[in-house]
Amino acid sequence: MRQETPEARVERLVSEYAQSIPDARPLDFGLLLKEDLEIESLSLVSLTVRLGDELGVDIVESGLELGDVRTLGDLVRLAQSLSRLEQTSNQQA
Numbered sequence: 001m002r003q004e005t006p007e008a009r010v011e012r013l014v015s016e017y018a019q020s021i022p023d024a025r026p027l028d029f030g031l032l033l034k035e036d037l038e039i040e041s042l043s044l045v046s047l048t049v050r051l052g053d054e055l056g057v058d059i060v061e062s063g064l065e066l067g068d069v070r071t072l073g074d075l076v077r078l079a080q081s082l083s084r085l086e087q088t089s090n091q092q093a
Contacts, residue, residue, distance in 0.1 A: 007076050010079050011026065014039070017047045018039050019038035019039070031072045032070060032071055033070060055086045057082045062081075
């Protein structure tokens, strides 16, 4: 089975949490998570924790700065970072 890219994973998760989603695909990385996609703060925390869980990384212990995640692009970069952490962890195991 083909592994989901960080971008595809983020788009799938955002579609579950967002209250408003533009019809255009792929989604614009400049979209603001709170203002444009209407993802509430608590939902954003839940989304990032779930993203970490799916990638096998403890988001709290990852050391990544979550306060800077404001746009869809920021979330994709976070997913890419988590994916690299997960790959590094698997190589060391």
